Amino acid sequence: MEAEKLEETVPQLSGDEIKAVVESLLFVSDKPLPLSAITDVLAEVGKETVKEALAKLKEDYAFRRGVMLEEIAGGYQLRTHPAHAPWIKRLVKVRPVRLSQAALEVLAIVAYRQPITRAGIEHIRGVDCGGTLRGLLERQLVRIIGKVEEPGRPILYGTSKHFLEAFGLKELADLPTLKEFQELTPEESAQLQIIRPLSDEEMADHPVEGDFMGEGE
């Protein structure tokens, strides 16, 4: 393997040591750490070895531990176990991130239908969403990803990388698929636009990273 070739020229790291180094890297990062960042640092070992180390680490953390190793927003991150939330909340006074029902609905629509205009969101909810959308932009869960090339040039919204982090998602395709309704006749359901996870190509068209205005395609 490629990794073995490299190991001849650098200090040797045992499998356990690699795992430990990866763990320390994860510990110091405050953002999900992409695989590429880890392999860059651990240049002396191959990508496959790093992946193996991550998998082992994940296993180590899987049972009776306070933290878990999770794949979030295209990277790896150490997060506390959900079951321990009550005790953590006693220790650290954090403001709850709970979103209002309206905000969650707008967020769900944006997440599943992106890129979407404000009018598109309001069409589904049947009510004005301006304030709610502004709140989501402020919280950086939603971001502007472009404009439609038509009169008025309406703004297109999509979810941000922070959205994936906040909801513990690896990528957009990780969103649960939405159920269709049983009561619908085939004709009726054909009328409805079916929701599906975005394909890789579509994901590439609407990257979740970057800051503003993914214009000019």
Add this chain to the structure above:
Amino acid sequence: MFVEPSASYRVKLEHFEGPLDLLLYLIKKNELDICEVSLTRIADQYLHYVNTMELLNLEIAGEFILVAATLMLMKSRALLPSEASDLTEEEDDLESPAELIRRLLLYKKYKDGALQLRERNTLFDKVFLRGSEDPILASLKEAAPTLELSIFVLLEAFQKILQKTPLSTVHEIQGENITLGQRIKQIYTQLQAAKDLPFEALFAGVKSRSLVVVTFLAILEMSRLALLRIYQNESFKTIHLESLTQTQGEGYDRVQGLLAEEEKNFTYGGDT
């Protein structure tokens, strides 16, 4: 039911649920399926809610009225022998019954999507990171939402209390008029002492309908000002109000500010 704008206080609910939400709420409450027939069955209930919102002078979106009109149309159609008319089917608006049902189903799908998001292990609520402070949240001035249940659940509780209150006891006593700010101050004091109160407790001994209305508006406004949190432990169970101000001073300043502003601008004028 219209209230003179000058004599009213308009409570703005920024993140208000829409007419489709109300319909789905009623469908669920009545254990119905979404289809044209069942929609006509809840038409009256829907109108009752819209009337309540008007009584409270809440800012209701025009869409609520539009849906009300569609429901009435559906109801009248159900009563009359059917005459094939495809005219309405083509409109891409909430005005056509077919479109309304289609939109309702579409909306339901994303509402379920929102539910799925809510159930996830969200950051800084269920799972935490080292350091555990969300830089984005920390930079925001806006507080977390304090209305933790559907506005329609709250409206329903209000309707029940209103029903128990006699329509009009002889003559409305002039001296009984109380401004929204004054009522907020009363509730604030009450809540400071008790920390947590059932919703109904604030209506105990309230005999006039106008005071019921003012009390309800006060609760909504206090929720908006993050003075209290409105929550329910389980659906269809007691609604609770919890004081959100730890120290006496913090919330008191906000209440005093409200009273001062009120003196400048408006007074809530008696029965509607």
